[in-house]
Amino acid sequence: MPQSDVPSPQEKLNQAAPRMPLLDISKQSGSLAQRVYESLRGAIVAMELPPGTMLRKQIICEQLGVSRSPVTEAITRLASEGLVEVVPQSGSRVTRFSMSDIREGAFLREAVELAAVAKVAAERTEEQLGELTRNLRLQALYLEDGDADGFYREDERMHELILSFTGFPKIQTLADTGWIQVNRARQLLLPLEDRADGAFEEHKPIIAAIQAKDPIAARKAMQKHLNRLVERLEPLVVQRPDLFE
Amino acid sequence: MPQSDVPSPQEKLNQAAPRMPLLDISKQSGSLAQRVYESLRGAIVAMELPPGTMLRKQIICEQLGVSRSPVTEAITRLASEGLVEVVPQSGSRVTRFSMSDIREGAFLREAVELAAVAKVAAERTEEQLGELTRNLRLQALYLEDGDADGFYREDERMHELILSFTGFPKIQTLADTGWIQVNRARQLLLPLEDRADGAFEEHKPIIAAIQAKDPIAARKAMQKHLNRLVERLEPLVVQRPDLFE
DNA sequence: GCATGTCAACTAACATGTTAGTATTCAATT
DNA sequence: AATTGAATACTAACATGTTAGTTGACATGC
Structure with a gap:
């Protein structure tokens, strides 16, 4: 398993998490978009996704086993609540506190x-x-x-x-x-x-x-x-x- | 052009507007989704789209010259504000007052x-x-x-x-x-x-x-x-x- | 060593194809 | 005539393909 927690003596920028620290498998009820939204929201509020973390759609998609549509909608909603910042044509990241x-x-x-x-x-x-x-x-x-x-x-x-x-x-x-x-x-x-x-x-x-x-x-x-x-x-x-x- | 406006002699239920009463041509600024949102929102608040009106994505799309994606996002936002009700797998309509x-x-x-x-x-x-x-x-x-x-x-x-x-x-x-x-x-x-x-x-x-x-x-x-x-x-x-x- | 310009990798935004569920129509049955 | 139920037409929700813009790394020039 290539999953190592201690290898790099210098972490440099760990902003981008190659593997999301925690995302519940969505077997809840509601639409997929709703489930993804709740999953991400929970992880952000619980600080499992700390401020500054880049949200990579592709990784979220494969980790939850859904396509980009519901993930996109979930991120859009999180952005409207101010939990996520979206940089047009670039990326989304968990907002820092202000x-x-x-x-x-x-x-x-x-x-x-x-x-x-x-x-x-x-x-x-x-x-x-x-x-x-x-x-x-x-x-x-x-x-x-x-x-x-x-x-x-x-x-x-x-x-x-x-x-x-x-x-x-x-x-x-x-x-x-x-x-x-x-x-x-x-x-x-x-x-x-x-x-x-x-x-x-x-x-x-x-x-x-x-x-x-x-x-x-x-x-x-x-x-x-x-x-x-x-x-x-x-x-x-x-x-x-x-x-x- | 197979586009005919006069074929059916009886309109019966005009709930569904075959042609939206008014939608500004989007040459504003911002993303397409934003423009569509503002256009629809303006029409709803101004009562140009009265309560009960069915919102037909396809018609809105061709009238504004955009694809379904931005229209969908706009309707989703309107629904979250309570201006539109979405019936899953069925349709969206302008909410009545309560x-x-x-x-x-x-x-x-x-x-x-x-x-x-x-x-x-x-x-x-x-x-x-x-x-x-x-x-x-x-x-x-x-x-x-x-x-x-x-x-x-x-x-x-x-x-x-x-x-x-x-x-x-x-x-x-x-x-x-x-x-x-x-x-x-x-x-x-x-x-x-x-x-x-x-x-x-x-x-x-x-x-x-x-x-x-x-x-x-x-x-x-x-x-x-x-x-x-x-x-x-x-x-x-x-x-x-x-x-x- | 530092600024600058090019380039590659990545992404959001948009377009379009697919699936499955709902409401309505209308004919068949009572 | 009223009720029912099968078929149709339509939709939201989801999946995926495409485009264009941003970021950051790297090499080049100063």
């Missing part, structure tokens, strides 16, 4: 999510409140067990619930798209420290404000919570300058 | 634009204020001349300026995408009445609040302004039920 992109995503997410949480606080039903408090109890449970992954999942679930309770289905997609650079950058600091209890303490007043049907308090609590993450991302530009443009 | 889509777009736009105007009010420079007041004076001028089109243009320009002053370039695109159903519906009531002076009176306090660096007042004034439009759209579902789903 702090202004992250700030912009955070601004958008804050705008949308504050409006959402205020609306939900004003209009929530008892049933919706029940779902949220159940989610909060789940968070507490995972926290007790020290299950960081579980907590992380329920954290995301809480934000999802709030957005969905607005009754506007596309808001979720929009917020995701705008926020995605933040989520990608977040992968970088996940292994560093466990901030779960801090997050949990910030979640409680949000749910409490929804319970009290107090939109203003809900906005404030959510704002505090969202700001925390961006604050923690700011230092990254110094710590990992290689990943920023 | 009041919930419009309300969702309005919610999103309000969320983003209120956050933007608050930020701008807090951080604006003298130069930016100058641009805004100049824009306001232009509005007054067009109003005096009874130039509705000119006023409409400056109205849109004002919103554009405010979004751009946030320093976040993609916000503009995002807001447009979410708001587009509202803009399309707006075409329906444009010929009905002239509300320009009403709009102008609503614009003044917005700029005044930005001048005063008062984010809260800016939010309130903008909120009032945006709500007006949606209120006026609500009756449409009764007046033109044929255009709604």
Whole structure:
């Protein structure tokens, strides 16, 4: 096997990966283009395809066993989300981080999510409140067990619930798209420290404000919570300058 | 030439337009896909392609003198914006209006634009204020001349300026995408009445609040302004039920 | 050693061929 | 007459061939 991981003492430019580090075999559902899109998107957000990686259609095609059409469509979509840069007549590469992109995503997410949480606080039903408090109890449970992954999942679930309770289905997609650079950058600091209890303490007043049907308090609590993450991302530009443009 | 335009005496279902009502000859700039996209998008928003119209790739291709590839990409993009519905293995048609889509777009736009105007009010420079007041004076001028089109243009320009002053370039695109159903519906009531002076009176306090660096007042004034439009759209579902789903 | 011009390799963008699934038509059956 | 079902016509989705433009390596000239 010509696959060697240690041979070259100098790696020089490893920008072009002769073999994509990880791409799930597409046996999911949906159109081929959709599957390729999800596969690539997942790999990019998980930093398996680090910023600067060249995306070579031909290699992706043979690795996934599809033709160029669905791959092209997938890359086009990724480019429209800002995860990939396309250089006309040349090539596509995974975008590097840019702090202004992250700030912009955070601004958008804050705008949308504050409006959402205020609306939900004003209009929530008892049933919706029940779902949220159940989610909060789940968070507490995972926290007790020290299950960081579980907590992380329920954290995301809480934000999802709030957005969905607005009754506007596309808001979720929009917020995701705008926020995605933040989520990608977040992968970088996940292994560093466990901030779960801090997050949990910030979640409680949000749910409490929804319970009290107090939109203003809900906005404030959510704002505090969202700001925390961006604050923690700011230092990254110094710590990992290689990943920023 | 076997091309005959008069053979069938009965048109029956004219849902499918044998000849697209209007499509600018693409001699603009950008990629073919981009041009086709803009051409179709313009025709849909201007209601030249009314809701329910079937989009026939082949006809669009020969009318614009391009192959299916750029047309396909354009339709895919339109579908992702919700202007076109794609039925797998069947066809694509211009979407009908849905009041919930419009309300969702309005919610999103309000969320983003209120956050933007608050930020701008807090951080604006003298130069930016100058641009805004100049824009306001232009509005007054067009109003005096009874130039509705000119006023409409400056109205849109004002919103554009405010979004751009946030320093976040993609916000503009995002807001447009979410708001587009509202803009399309707006075409329906444009010929009905002239509300320009009403709009102008609503614009003044917005700029005044930005001048005063008062984010809260800016939010309130903008909120009032945006709500007006949606209120006026609500009756449409009764007046033109044929255009709604 | 450094700038410059040529050339080869690669790519996106575009064109076109193929496949398979859907809706509609219309005749056959009830 | 109403229902059904087979055949047709059409489409999106996918595969593949073609074209033209960009990048980067290399050799040449300064």
